[in-house]
Amino acid sequence: MSPTPDAPTDPALVRLIDQVRTAQDEVRPVRIRGGGSKDFYGGTLTGELLELEQLRGICSYEPTEMVITARAGTTLRELEEALSEHGQHLCFEPPRFGAGGAQATLGGMVAAGLAGPARAAAGGVRDFVLGACVLNGRGELLRFGGQVVKNVAGYDVARLFVGSMGVLGVICEVSLKVPPLPAASASVELACEEAEALHLMQAWTRAALPVNASAWRAGVMRVRLCGAAAAVRSARERLAKQSGVRTLEPEAAVPYWTALRDQSDAFFSAPGAPAVSLALWRISVPSTTPPLDLPGETLIEWGGAQRWLYSHASPQKIRETAARAGGHASVFRAEPRAPDFLAPISAPLERIHRALKKSFDPAGIFNRGRLYPWM
C-alpha cells in the first residue's frame, strides 16, 4: 500500500535523510540537484550540492490504473520509455533540455513545473501529480496525495511542490497520472501575422477542434491536432478548406514540436539567434491578450498564453506590460543570471510564502534564493 520509500532498506534515501538532518543541525544551506539540466533556471544557486542521482528507478507502474510512481532521480528518458511501451505518456510534455531526456529527472521536472507545447490543451505538470513523498527541513519523510486520481483527504501538498524550485523540501518520489497517447495526430501550417495567428488559435480551439499545440514565429503558425483518427482527419480537412492550411508531414512536424518542447529550436539556441546577450523572457498572459507592445523577437505558444521574448526593453517595461495584460514575466535564461527572475508578488502572498517556507524548512537550508531572493 505505502508508496513511501522504505527508509531502512533504501541506502540512497537513508543517506539523503542523514544529509538533510546534518544540514539542518549545522544550518548549512544545500542546493538540491537531479540531473542538472535546469541549472540555468531560477534565481541564485546557493549551498552544498545535494545530489539525487542515486535515488532513482520506477517503483510501480500500472498501465490499467494510468499511474506511475518513480523516485525523483529517475530520468525522463527512463520514464518515457517505460510509458511508451504501454502507449501512455507525459502528456504535458515537460522540456528535457537535451540529451534526449537522459539528464533531466522526474524530481527536477516537478520542482521546475515547466510544461511543453501541449500545456494549454492537456494541462500542466500540477494537473498530473497525484502524490509525492517529500523530505522537509526537519528530515521528516512525508507522503501526501497518493496513487489515485480523486483524493481530497487533507491539503493537496504534493501539488504545492510543483514549481516550488526546491525551496520547501526534497522531492523523493512522485506518482503521476499518465494518460494514453492520442490515437492520431496531424500538424498544419499557415503563413500569417501575429495578430491573425492569435485570433485563429482562439477560434479553432473554441470551435471544439482537437487543437493540442500551437505556435507562431516570424510569420508562420503551426498547429498540432490530436485525438480520435476521425476527429483529426475531419478537423484537418475543415481547416484546409476554410483557412487554406498546409499539412506538415510527420517527418517535419515531429522534430518541430520536439525542438519546441526541449528548447533546441533555433529560436532558443542557434548561434546568431537574436542577440544572444539578451535575456530570454517567458511571458505568461491570458491567451486572448493582443500582440504585446514590446520590441524584439517573439515566439508564441499555448494558443497565445505563453510568449517568449528577446527584447531591448527594460525589465520594468516588460514586467509592467505583462502585468497590465493580467499575466507576469519571468527571466527564463540570462547571463549573468537574474536573482529576481520572477515577478514580485503581493504583500499578503509574500507573507504566506515566508510562513510556508518556515513551516517546511525552519532553518532555511533548501535552495536559498532559487525562487525569490528573500526566501
Add this chain to the structure above:
Amino acid sequence: MNTQVQSDPHAAAAWVARQAEVMAALSKVLPREALLHRREDTVAYECDALTAYRRAPMLVALPESEVQVSAVLKTCHALGVAIVARGAGTGLSGGALPHEQGVTLSLARLNRILRIDPTARTATVQCGVRNLAISDAAAPFDLYYAPDPSSQIACTIGGNVAENSGGVHCLKYGLTLHNVLRIKGYTADGEMVEFGSEALDAPGLDLLPLVVGSEGMLAVVTQVTVRLTPKPQTARCIMASFDSVETAGSAVANIIAAGIIPAGLELMDRPMTAAVENFVHAGYDLQAAAILLCESDGTVEEVDEEVERMRSVLERCGATRLEVSADEEQRLRFWSGRKNAFPASGRISPDYMCMDSTIPRKRLAEMLRAIEKMEQKYGLRCVNVFHAGDGNLHPLILFDANDPDQLHRCELFGAEILETSVRLGGTVSGEHGVGVEKLNSMCVQFSAAELEQMLAIKRAFDPDGLLNPGKAVPTLHRCAEYGKMHVHRGLLPFAELPRF
C-alpha cells in the same frame, strides 16, 4: 446555543455577552438585516447535507459584497472570532458545520456572474453562483462548466472550490482544480489575495491547489475564474451487464488499458440496480451482478469510433448484455438510475450513510467482497455505486437513525470501509471532503508528522486559527484519542502524548 452552554448558567451568560459584543461590532459593517442572531433564524444554518451533525452558530452574517466580506473578516479577526464560510450547504462531510462561538459567513448573496468571455473560454463569477448557473450562462456560446457534482443544481462554485468537487464526468474533464484558473479571496485578517491567474500560471509557489479543497480553512473565496469547455456535439452511452463484479472490474481496467478515456464510467452492483429500477423503471438488467455505464462524447465521428472500440472491449471482457443508446432520450434513461441512486436508496431504507473513499481500480472486486463481509459483521445492508473510471466508491450503508444501535453499527461499518480503502492503497475521501465526518479516518491515512505539516500550513495562512477551525485536519491529540494513528516507520506515534 448548544446544550453544554445551556446547562451551565455562567457559560450561558458569557455566551450571551459575547454574542452581543460580536453583534455590535458587526452591526457597524453590515446592515441589520444581514445579521441573524435569534435561534429561530440561525436554525436553518445549523448543519449542511450531513444532517447527523448539528450545531447552532453564534451569529450568521449574510454579506452582499466582497467589501462586506472583508469587513466581517477584519472585525472577527480583531475580536478573535471563528468564521465558518458557507455556500449552499450541500456539503456531505460537515465542512460547514457551525462553530458554537463563531460566525457562519453565508456567501449565498454573492451570486453575480461577473463576466463570460467566450473567446478566452472563461467565466468569472462570485462564489455564491450555483454550479449549473455557470453552464446556463455559458450555453449561448456553446460552452459549459465541466465538473458536475450531483448537487449541481444547488451547490455553489465557492463550495466546489472548498471541496475540490468532482462528478460523473471528471474522469475525462478533471476535478474542480483542473477547471479553475484564478481565485480571489480574503485571508483571515480580511486582506485581499489572489491565487492563480487568468494566464496559465502565476509567479511564486502555486498556492491554488492548496486552496482548492482546503474546506474554507486557508482563505475565504469570493470570486472564481473557471475554464469553460466547448459543448460536445453528441454523446452516447453503453449499458453493459456482467455476471460478476470481478468481470465488471476487469472490463473497467481493460477499457483504460485500451487507451480509452470515457466521458463517464460508472458501476452499480445488483442491490443498487434493484433499488434504482424500482424507482425509475429504466429497464435495467436485474439479473446482472453489476451494471456498467460507459459514455463517449465528442464529434459524431469521434463518438462512433470510440463507441465501437468500447463495445469490442466490453464484449471481449464478458459482458452478458450490451445496449448502446440510440438517441438522447435513451441515453438519459440509462443515466436516470445512476443519477437517482441516492433518492432510490432513501426509499428502501429510513436512512443511509454515503461513503466516499477512492481505491485503485484493480482492487474494486476485492473491496466489494470486503463490504459484503462487513454487511454480515454489522448486520446492515449496503448498496454500491462507484465512479469506476477513477476508483471513487460510494457505498450507501442502509440503517435506521432512530435505532441508536444501528447508527452506532453504521458508523463502525463506515470507518471500516475507509480503513480498508487506505489499506488497499486508496484514500478516505475522493470528492466529498473530510469536514468533521472523516477526521478520525485521517488519523489512519496520515502519520503524525504529515498531519503536523498540514496544521503548520494552516497556521501559515491563518496564524490565529480562525477560519473553519477543527475541520479537515485532526489534531494530534484527537488522533491519539482515536488510537488509530498508523505506525509510521516502526515508530509508535505520539509516544509523548497521554493516552486515555
